[in-house]
Amino acid sequence: MPICPVCNGLREVYLICTNCGDHMIESGRLMDFYDNYSPYMEIDLMKMEDGYLETKSGHQCPHIYRCPICHKEEVIFIKE
Incomplete structure (x- = not known):
């Protein structure tokens, strides 16, 4: 079973804000921000609800990255 290296602390991804x-x-997995119980739900079940084709067709984990200066947010898909 593939695992996300960012969720499991095996790797960090450094991104530069394009703005x-x-x-x-x-800032965490995208699914964790859906509602109060999302962080406790089965990960594969939540991927079916996120609306991104990348999570359904391959082993990708969507994470939110935020810029502390201009507050731009991006969803980045991490290969599991």
């Missing part, structure tokens, strides 16, 4: 050039901060 202002500052480093973006990983």
Whole structure:
């Protein structure tokens, strides 16, 4: 079973904001922000509900990255 290296602390992804050039901060899995119980739900079940084809067709884990300066948000797909 594939696992997400970012969720499991095996790897960090460093991104530069395309808006202002500052480093973006990983803010967690996209699914964790759906509602109060989302972080406790089965990951594969939540991927079926996220609306992204990338999570259904392959082993991708969507994470939210935010810029602390300009507050731009991006969803980045991490290969599991």
